[in-house]
Amino acid sequence: RKEVEQDPGPFNVPEGATVAFNCTYSNSASQSFFWYRQDCRKEPKLLMSVYSSGNEDGRFTAQLNRASQYISLLIRDSKLSDSATYLCVVNPPTGRRALTFGSGTRLQVQP
Amino acid sequence: GAVVSQHPSRVICKSGTSVKIECRSLDFQATTMFWYRQFPKQSLMLMATSNEGSKATYEQGVEKDKFLINHASLTLSTLTVTSAHPEDSSFYICSANPHRRPNEQYFGPGTRLTVT
Secondary structure, eight states: OOSEEEOOOOEEEETTOOEEEEEEESOTTOOEEEEEEEOTTSOOEEEEEEOTTOEEETTEEEEEETTTTEEEEEEOSOOGGGOEEEEEEEEOTTSSOOOEEOOOEEEEEEO | OOOEEEEOSEEEEOTTOOEEEEEEESSSOOSEEEEEEEOTTSOOEEEEEEETTSOOEEOTTOOTTTEEEEEEETTEEEEEEOSOOGGGOEEEEEEEEOTTOTTOOEEOOOEEEEEO
16 A cells, blocks of 8 residues: 555646545554645645644645545636646654655646 | 755766765755665655665665765765666655754756667
């Protein structure tokens, strides 16, 4: 089983749509969780951290369910510029602070 | 904000040659830097953890004699791909933890290596 699993997509949605991505992680002792965005041939960029209480940043909402080891990202009112690959990222409890990446979910927002 | 640079951004080399990639933290000190590799349509895979002043820690399956890592200062880590082969062609990305903010991680822009 992969440490971090994501639906690879692609998700093709029209502008203005709401889209949700899911992610599961295998190590129950994982300590911190993130969503990164990666554009084609570019480095990943931090989109937002994910907290147990859930958190929102504009059109983006992240949720964490530690009991189910499940993380989600909701994007409302999709824009063309949201088209990218979204990476679910987990910081395992190894003390080395290296991140474990999911394989990413590709989003294509269409006009 | 914290900035990490990588050089070169793109390199094409012939099979059998060695290529050095530099990763620099421009406005912070990083005791730990990480080297990742990403093949097309795949996720980033950690290759090694680079600690300033000590030997790098390699992930299982990564040959330490082929991927030489040197972290000689708090702002510079280098990855040398020795005797490169076409299967080493990939996107190599480094990241760094600021010394004073160890829970944050910043990525370099990546180096695209093509071995012909």
